[in-house]
Amino acid sequence: MKKIIAREFLVLLGTVFLFCIVFFSWAKLTDYNNKRHSELEKNIPNHYTYKNLPLRLRIFYTMNDSIKSNSWKTMEPTVSNYISKLQTDSLFVNSTYEKLVYEYPKATITFELFKERIRNDVKSKKHLQYLISTETEIEDIEESWFYGQYNLSKKALKFSYVFLIIFFILRYIYYAVIWSVKQLKE
Secondary structure (H helix, E strand, C coil): HHHHHHHHHHHHHHHHHHHHHHHHHHHHHHHHEEEEEEEEEEEHHHHHHHHHHHHHHHHHHHHHHHHCCCCCCCHHHHHHHHHHHHHHHHHHHHHHHHHHHHHCCCCCCCCHHHHHHHHHCCCHHHHHHHHHHHHHHHHHHHHCCCHHHHHHHHHHHHHHHHHHHHHHHHHHHHHHHHHHHHHHCC
């Protein structure tokens, strides 16, 4: 009888120990993701504002109202196509320049300077990729189990309950198999 009580106590102690390891690991991962999320959110204004965008992205932003209500990630094929055409298609550059001058008559840039600046703009594609990767990382963090205080307590408790139930059920199945093997040997 003492052996059974000792074994049950050790199993309980081991379960509590595993639960503590899982719970504190969960808390650390959640804390890390929360910090990373807030860090990314702080950097968004530095890279998303109109004045910080490279020239071709700035032109796209000016010419398309849809980007103001959508994310760069959802608009990525359209934006990539647009900024590539601005660099390679001279007819597209001409029409874009005409639209800009028509819509913004106070613009004082000449057509030749406009074309030269577009040709020299090498940052737009990299900046677009950075914007998309930042949005993707933020979405991944927000969808993660390890994000937010509410998620920690609710999901961690569900996980720990399932873990405890499975652990105890498997233990008794193990005991039943050992008992069955002993019975068959006798």
